[in-house]
Amino acid sequence: MDIRLQKVELSRAGKAFCFDTLIRGGMITALAGASGSGKSTLMSLIAGFDRPQNGHILFDGIDFTRAHPSERPVSLVFQENNLFAHLDLRTNIGLGIRPDLRLGTAEKAAVSHALERTGLGGFENRLPGTLSGGERQRAAFARALVRKRPCLLLDEPFAALDPALRIEMGRLLLDLQQETGVTVLLVTHLPDDVERLASEVIFLKDGEILADETTGAFLARQEPQEIRNFLGNRPPR
Amino acid sequence: MLTRGETIRAIAGGVSSLAGIALFAAAGVAALLATGLSQAASPLLDPYILGVLRFTLLQAVLSSALSVAVAVPLARAMARQPRFPGRIWILRLMGVPLGLPVIIGALGLIAVWGQHGWVNRLLVALGLDQPVSIYGLTGILLAHVFFNFPLATRLLLASLERLPGEYWLIASNLGMKPRTLFRLVEWPAMRSQIPAIAGLILMLAATSFTLVLLLGGGPAATTLEVAIYQALRFDFDPPRAVALALIQIGMTALILIVLQFFGGAASEGATLGRPPERPDGQTSAARLLDAGLILPATAFLLFPLAAVVIGGLQADLLRLIADPMLHRAVLTSLLIALPAGLLAVLLAYSISSARFALLSRKGQPMVFERMANLTSALASLILLVPPTVLGTGWFLIAGPANMDRLAPFLIAGINGLMAFPFVLRVIDPALTSHRERTLRLCASLGITGLNRWRQVDWPGLKTPLLTAFTFAAALSLGDLGVVALFGSDQLVTLPWLLYSRMGSYRTDDAAGLALILGLLCLFLMVLGTASRTPTERASP
Numbered sequence: 001m002d003i004r005l006q007k008v009e010l011s012r013a014g015k016a017f018c019f020d021t022l023i024r025g026g027m028i029t030a031l032a033g034a035s036g037s038g039k040s041t042l043m044s045l046i047a048g049f050d051r052p053q054n055g056h057i058l059f060d061g062i063d064f065t066r067a068h069p070s071e072r073p074v075s076l077v078f079q080e081n082n083l084f085a086h087l088d089l090r091t092n093i094g095l096g097i098r099p100d101l102r103l104g105t106a107e108k109a110a111v112s113h114a115l116e117r118t119g120l121g122g123f124e125n126r127l128p129g130t131l132s133g134g135e136r137q138r139a140a141f142a143r144a145l146v147r148k149r150p151c152l153l154l155d156e157p158f159a160a161l162d163p164a165l166r167i168e169m170g171r172l173l174l175d176l177q178q179e180t181g182v183t184v185l186l187v188t189h190l191p192d193d194v195e196r197l198a199s200e201v202i203f204l205k206d207g208e209i210l211a212d213e214t215t216g217a218f219l220a221r222q223e224p225q226e227i228r229n230f231l232g233n234r235p236p237r
Numbered sequence: 238m239l240t241r242g243e244t245i246r247a248i249a250g251g252v253s254s255l256a257g258i259a260l261f262a263a264a265g266v267a268a269l270l271a272t273g274l275s276q277a278a279s280p281l282l283d284p285y286i287l288g289v290l291r292f293t294l295l296q297a298v299l300s301s302a303l304s305v306a307v308a309v310p311l312a313r314a315m316a317r318q319p320r321f322p323g324r325i326w327i328l329r330l331m332g333v334p335l336g337l338p339v340i341i342g343a344l345g346l347i348a349v350w351g352q353h354g355w356v357n358r359l360l361v362a363l364g365l366d367q368p369v370s371i372y373g374l375t376g377i378l379l380a381h382v383f384f385n386f387p388l389a390t391r392l393l394l395a396s397l398e399r400l401p402g403e404y405w406l407i408a409s410n411l412g413m414k415p416r417t418l419f420r421l422v423e424w425p426a427m428r429s430q431i432p433a434i435a436g437l438i439l440m441l442a443a444t445s446f447t448l449v450l451l452l453g454g455g456p457a458a459t460t461l462e463v464a465i466y467q468a469l470r471f472d473f474d475p476p477r478a479v480a481l482a483l484i485q486i487g488m489t490a491l492i493l494i495v496l497q498f499f500g501g502a503a504s505e506g507a508t509l510g511r512p513p514e515r516p517d518g519q520t521s522a523a524r525l526l527d528a529g530l531i532l533p534a535t536a537f538l539l540f541p542l543a544a545v546v547i548g549g550l551q552a553d554l555l556r557l558i559a560d561p562m563l564h565r566a567v568l569t570s571l572l573i574a575l576p577a578g579l580l581a582v583l584l585a586y587s588i589s590s591a592r593f594a595l596l597s598r599k600g601q602p603m604v605f606e607r608m609a610n611l612t613s614a615l616a617s618l619i620l621l622v623p624p625t626v627l628g629t630g631w632f633l634i635a636g637p638a639n640m641d642r643l644a645p646f647l648i649a650g651i652n653g654l655m656a657f658p659f660v661l662r663v664i665d666p667a668l669t670s671h672r673e674r675t676l677r678l679c680a681s682l683g684i685t686g687l688n689r690w691r692q693v694d695w696p697g698l699k700t701p702l703l704t705a706f707t708f709a710a711a712l713s714l715g716d717l718g719v720v721a722l723f724g725s726d727q728l729v730t731l732p733w734l735l736y737s738r739m740g741s742y743r744t745d746d747a748a749g750l751a752l753i754l755g756l757l758c759l760f761l762m763v764l765g766t767a768s769r770t771p772t773e774r775a776s777p
Contacts, residue, residue: 070412076407091421099413100413101417
């Protein structure tokens, strides 16, 4: 499913944001840029937590600019706190199917299946606090699986994990994306994530889009300075 | 890493402070017991005393339940609307009852809810002739809710604001309805705080004096504290006062024990710097519901305060200010309140220093840790003996003949002890973190003794010490409970003058005095918080 931002404008706390782009369906697009450049704002606009003052947000050509967050075809995974700490995994993931938690046998089976698919089989009754950081992110992916929304917004989902785990989780994300054909927008501050996971890149600066191109073109850039700085962070290979 | 001398001095200071508190309290209780035993003729539990005990508990339980019942939906509404103009002022307004002299609040409540108050005049104008009565149980509950629901709301709000901001975004993305969100997320967060909050309010209401004195009346609406005062000052019946005081100690002990079971003190704790996004509060239904809760609650809180200001301005303030009676009362009040504040701070500082000295001796036998824990337990034991009870004991020790000479010292001492547990809660965490920050550096540079106090401790602890001092002084300045036991024509504090003006129906004078007392307390509080550095003040 394509996500189209048509001249979307918003000003907040004296900062102006203006986005106009097409996020192409069925692939992973990375969203990068310095902190404060508007990555979270762009996510918020797509998810519906912020309303633009001008412009439109379309999913496959249908205008969702005024729609409630729950009506939008998106699932979300944040860096942390994706799970309600006092509820077990079955409940946390079941909320993705029925937000009022009236789960029948079929729904419960779907929860268990999603847990198995993300490598958490048998963890239905565990509380998030008893899991590792990586396992909690897997559970968040499991919830996104059962929700079956065509778009997945990931806000630095691996930033709190150590490098080995980050690579493992990236692989899981690639697998799940290929399996479901979901459109993924991945916020990241690591050029490594961009290279490994994304087909396209959107790079933001001061509330505007500085670059919007394929990963190959992006990684080959020598200018502007902001992108060189960003790419310079890459670990030597 | 304190030097040996410093450790010994700190522990000695703390021990003598604790011993002083214990001796002062024990002497009072011993005097009560001695009188109680020698006059066995007065039964501990006659029908009158039983009635008073029953009413004390009844109003305390109801006050606590009502305050929490108001606070739960209100805290949810405030949490769900993290950004609206005036929100910070509503939160500040909710801090006012904590520092407001009770007698002023009572006066404001009477102006709004009393026989000829705003509410009843409005009801009459609307053609309803069923006046609301502020006296008796209704009035006491109304007043206790007025003083305590803001505290409960702030504590519950903090428990909601401690939840991760992602929760609200995820809930909104998942499409959780407000009811589900309340059941699954908001209520579990608040529920864990409720026993501690309800217990705190129960304790405050069970030992409330001024409100019951002003709004209660007759044996049907009297609490133990007020009954003690009446037995001592009106019926001249010390044995009865002793019996009541002993029951009071038993009751507070029982409440404290029950509270221990629920464990965990309610805390405002650290909240996120940035207010979270709450998409669930942005629907018109939520906004309407929340406004429907926040506006009346604010009005309920604001109107009595406004009534005090309006009533005070209508009084003949110039004549009042020129009155030598007022000058003497203000001077007397300050001469009692400032030493009381100083006493509370000194006690708390020395005990907290000793606690730290005991705890920082790593590798020492467990006994040090035990002793440190014991100090805090001992410190909270003073809550067992409410001021009126302590006052009754010392009333018996001093005897009527010496009363005029000793009364100011006793009032200041008891007021200081009253404020001490609260002051300790301000000073102890501040002192501990300050010491942990500076201890190694001071030790390596060899800064000790007076030098350390001047260069390191005073600059670092000035703010919490001053806040604690002004808070304790303001508490003493507005106190009516202890001075009611000891006050006389010779010894008139500002609240006592105000109370006697109310008693002789000089309502205008009372309103003017209330405004003056309120401004004095406000001035003290502002003084205590003004020394904060800009960075501390910036965060709302």
